[in-house]
Amino acid sequence: MRVSFIIGYGVPKFSILLRPHGSCYLCRPMCSSSTSALTTSQKPRTSLFLRPPTHSATLSDLQKWQNWAKNLASSVGSTFVDLDNGPDSTLLRRELKWLVEDVTEDGSISAEQQRNIRLRVSLEELYKLWKQRIEERRPFQYIVGCEHWRDLVLCVEEGVLIPRPETEKLVDLVADVVSDNQGLREGLWADMGTGTGAIAIGIGMILRSYGRIIATDLSPLAVGVATFNVQRHGLQDVIEIRQGSWFEPLKDVEGKLAGIVSNPPYIPSDHISGLQAEVGRHEPKMALDGGVNGMNDLLHLCKGAASMLKPGGFLAFETNGEKQCKHLVEYMETNAGGIFCDVNLVPDFAGVHRFVTAFHK
Amino acid sequence: MVLASGYDALEGKNNGFSSISSLPMVKGSLEYNGVRVPFSLCRCFGTATAVEPSTSDGLTVQGIIANDWTILNESENDWKSHAAAIAQSIHLIKKRLQWKKLVVRLDMLSAELNKPDLWNDPVHGGKVSREHGSLMGKMKGVLAFEQELLEHIDMIKLAREENDAELEWESVKALLNMRRISKEKELEALLAGEQDPCSCYIEVQAGAGGTESMDWAAMVMQMYKMWAQQRGYRITVVDEMPGEIAGIKRATIKVDGEYAFGYAKAEVGVHRLVRISPFDSNRRRHTSFAAVAVIPILGDGSSRVRINESDLRIERFRAGGPGGQHANTTESAVRIVHIPTGVTATCQNERSQHQNKASAMAVLQCRLDQLEMARQAQMNAQHTKSLTDITWGSQIRSYVLHPYRMVKDLRTNYEVSDPDSVLEGDLDGFIMSYLSASLDKDDNP
Numbered sequence: 001m002r003v004s005f006i007i008g009y010g011v012p013k014f015s016i017l018l019r020p021h022g023s024c025y026l027c028r029p030m031c032s033s034s035t036s037a038l039t040t041s042q043k044p045r046t047s048l049f050l051r052p053p054t055h056s057a058t059l060s061d062l063q064k065w066q067n068w069a070k071n072l073a074s075s076v077g078s079t080f081v082d083l084d085n086g087p088d089s090t091l092l093r094r095e096l097k098w099l100v101e102d103v104t105e106d107g108s109i110s111a112e113q114q115r116n117i118r119l120r121v122s123l124e125e126l127y128k129l130w131k132q133r134i135e136e137r138r139p140f141q142y143i144v145g146c147e148h149w150r151d152l153v154l155c156v157e158e159g160v161l162i163p164r165p166e167t168e169k170l171v172d173l174v175a176d177v178v179s180d181n182q183g184l185r186e187g188l189w190a191d192m193g194t195g196t197g198a199i200a201i202g203i204g205m206i207l208r209s210y211g212r213i214i215a216t217d218l219s220p221l222a223v224g225v226a227t228f229n230v231q232r233h234g235l236q237d238v239i240e241i242r243q244g245s246w247f248e249p250l251k252d253v254e255g256k257l258a259g260i261v262s263n264p265p266y267i268p269s270d271h272i273s274g275l276q277a278e279v280g281r282h283e284p285k286m287a288l289d290g291g292v293n294g295m296n297d298l299l300h301l302c303k304g305a306a307s308m309l310k311p312g313g314f315l316a317f318e319t320n321g322e323k324q325c326k327h328l329v330e331y332m333e334t335n336a337g338g339i340f341c342d343v344n345l346v347p348d349f350a351g352v353h354r355f356v357t358a359f360h361k
Numbered sequence: 362m363v364l365a366s367g368y369d370a371l372e373g374k375n376n377g378f379s380s381i382s383s384l385p386m387v388k389g390s391l392e393y394n395g396v397r398v399p400f401s402l403c404r405c406f407g408t409a410t411a412v413e414p415s416t417s418d419g420l421t422v423q424g425i426i427a428n429d430w431t432i433l434n435e436s437e438n439d440w441k442s443h444a445a446a447i448a449q450s451i452h453l454i455k456k457r458l459q460w461k462k463l464v465v466r467l468d469m470l471s472a473e474l475n476k477p478d479l480w481n482d483p484v485h486g487g488k489v490s491r492e493h494g495s496l497m498g499k500m501k502g503v504l505a506f507e508q509e510l511l512e513h514i515d516m517i518k519l520a521r522e523e524n525d526a527e528l529e530w531e532s533v534k535a536l537l538n539m540r541r542i543s544k545e546k547e548l549e550a551l552l553a554g555e556q557d558p559c560s561c562y563i564e565v566q567a568g569a570g571g572t573e574s575m576d577w578a579a580m581v582m583q584m585y586k587m588w589a590q591q592r593g594y595r596i597t598v599v600d601e602m603p604g605e606i607a608g609i610k611r612a613t614i615k616v617d618g619e620y621a622f623g624y625a626k627a628e629v630g631v632h633r634l635v636r637i638s639p640f641d642s643n644r645r646r647h648t649s650f651a652a653v654a655v656i657p658i659l660g661d662g663s664s665r666v667r668i669n670e671s672d673l674r675i676e677r678f679r680a681g682g683p684g685g686q687h688a689n690t691t692e693s694a695v696r697i698v699h700i701p702t703g704v705t706a707t708c709q710n711e712r713s714q715h716q717n718k719a720s721a722m723a724v725l726q727c728r729l730d731q732l733e734m735a736r737q738a739q740m741n742a743q744h745t746k747s748l749t750d751i752t753w754g755s756q757i758r759s760y761v762l763h764p765y766r767m768v769k770d771l772r773t774n775y776e777v778s779d780p781d782s783v784l785e786g787d788l789d790g791f792i793m794s795y796l797s798a799s800l801d802k803d804d805n806p
């Protein structure tokens with residue numbers, strides 16, 4: 001299957017919505033960034049669970065692999081935890097269970113099955129994958145090619161940030177504000193730096209036929225994966241993907257946005273080298289590095305939001321924690337020319353001040 | 362007796378075969394099996410609770426039992442033997458259904474149903490009418506069975522008077538059939554509780570004693586998984602807190618299927634294990650404990666506790682560090698605390714935080730429902746029995762692997778000398794004997 005970037009554009013509703021700007025908006029995302037990447041890209045690697053079960057192995061060979069993998073997981077003990085807050089063996093064993101879930105047809109290996117078990121990858125591949133998990137610390141989500149996030153299963157691959165559980169709450173925050181605000185519910189939203197498309201799809205599930213979302217990213221890989229995920233969830237009428245740097249691909253909707261939501265890169269540059277191996281060695285720096293104090297993109301987005309949002313529009317950002325939250329709140333309350341109101345600091349489920357929300361006056 | 366004839370006189374019939382639905386409307390109150398039965402029941406809902414069925418010559422089920430006819434083997438085609446066996450079954454079924462309480466409760470519900478303002482509160486109205494319908498169904502079922510028995514007896518007598526061998530043979534055969542069905546009905550009556558048909562959660566928690574008990578808790582959980590599987594129930598692990606070295610600290614599974622709660626509730630309590638410890642290099646004998654709780658999952662029809670979003674505290678177990686983009690983890694366990702009651706629920710086996718939260722919410726809802734049921738049961742003395750069903754309970758069973766091998770239920774003294782089969786899920790003997798023991802007690806009417 002070829003995934004194109006323009007799936008969202010042919011949809012009448014969207015065109016009507018954006019028609020005032022004529023047809024040039026249609027090509028803007030195409031022109032805004034490296035065009036070659038667009039045309040040659042970007043069929044994402046197929047997640048394991050979506051592959052056909054064309055391989056097979058005997059029950060005993062598979063059990064042998066499973067035991068080997070379990071032992072490997074157990075041998076880790078707490079070394080990764082001590083090293084860089086990585087996974088412990090309990091967690092790795094649970095991941096192993098999920099790997100089995102994704103590569104077998106009925107989700108488990110049990111003695112009642114026939115002697116030959118159909119698999120979505122070969123047995124050799126399974127050995128290779130689990131070695132990568134333990135020895136190279138390759139993130140589990142890249143191994144299986146997906147991440148379960150909210151009630152969604154999102155495809156993900158190297159080059160695209162794996163959505164974090166914390167970020168799920170950004171969608172709840174949007175759900176809360178649209179629940180009693182028709183203007184916001186039926187408006188146009190933007191997810192800036194969409195990665196896999198997680199936030200946009202989460203919000204899309206809530207807005208459904210009411211509102212529309214534009215999801216942007218600078219990374220062609222992310223755009224490819226997000227496009228695929230949007231299609232897989234049947235939201236191509238609701239979410240349009242655009243490629244480009246922050247507000248650049250959104251010039252046609254300036255002052256028209258009902259809401260802006262973003263989880264931009266926010267890790268301070270000098271933290272990058274000390275990150276947990278799964279993150280530092282495998283996830284894209286472009287998705288993580290937020291400059292010297294990690295605030296470059298957050299502040300850029302905050303400034304831009306002032307002119308992008310319509311009056312009464314809503315804003316929600318994820319941050320690195322309390323320090324960045326406070327910094328952002330201070331900026332909004334004192335330096336933003338009184339444009340924002342109801343500035344709020346919201347904790348994640350671990351109790352860390354994680355999100356800042358506000359309304360455009 | 363007297364009443365039955367009174368009724369016959371009223372209707373001008375004397376065959377004892379009148380169908381249940383054609384009961385007359387009579388005001389007043391009647392005595393039935395020593396229970397005062399208000400006639401409002403008949404007036405409004407046309408049932409036969411008020412009248413004890415009898416044969417044309419006045420024989421009732423109680424009468425059959427009092428006659429003390431010898432009960433022979435099924436293969437002996439003796440109608441009196443069949444009739445006596447069926448009568449005893451009916452007696453047992455009534456006992457299991459807690460007949461007296463059933464009648465009182467129905468009376469109360471009927472009175473409620475007659476209130477003109479009942480449906481002002483549709484939730485309450487629905488609840489009352491649902492329970493009324495369900496109890497009435499149970500009662501009608503038994504009475505119809507009773508009626509059928511007496512009809513066949515009448516037929517046999519008639520056949521004898523008229524020397525109709527074929528008719529007599531047919532009727533004896535019908536009695537034999539009833540005798541067989543009555544055994545099934547006895548079993549059904551064991552699971553007549555309002556929540557019995559529900560799916561449920563089973564929770565196992567390791568007692569004090571570290572790895573020993575955690576290993577035992579894992580064995581107990583495994584026993585329930587296998588039992589549920591053998592019964593054809595669907596199992597999902599909701600929460601599992603592994604022990605550091607072996608076993609589990611606690612675990613919760615969801616058991617989906619008809620009557621899962623009805624059966625599993627018999628397992629509530631503390632389970633004790635005696636064995637030579639596999640973790641003790643000196644091979645000493647150890648005693649370990651695991652506690653089992655069972656929570657019904659009320660159907661959509663039931664009224665459930667309304668949970669206020671603002672009463673909840675949702676927590677995620679945090680690995681430390683700044684989290685967010687810094688961390689890649691597949692750990693997304695969630696704990697929900699219901700602040701007013703302190704009730705908590707945890708889920709960590711789903712692959713996303715959102716799903717863990719949803720599962721934990723479902724568990725929390727059921728816990729709060731259960732708590733509410735307990736509260737109501739306390740207020741409503743006639744349901745006090747269920748109170749013991751909902752706590753973790755006291756020690757109920759002992760599993761001895763050494764120096765001898767035996768599993769013994771301390772409530773019923775039911776015992777099995779093959780612990781392996783029990784630990785592999787062969788629990789029905791224990792469950793049935795407990796259910797019948799708790800319902801067949803003599804102080805039950």
Ligand SMILES: C[S@@+](CC[C@H](N)C(=O)[O-])C[C@H]1O[C@@H](n2cnc3c(N)ncnc32)[C@H](O)[C@@H]1O
Nearest residue numbers: 161163193194195217218219245246263265287
């Ligand atoms: C922390 S990730 C968040 C991804 C996704 N929203 C999520 O929450 O899972 C930040 C995203 O911003 C994108 N990004 C980085 N710089 C950007 C820029 N200048 N313009 C647009 N997107 C950018 C990255 O490619 C990455 O996908």
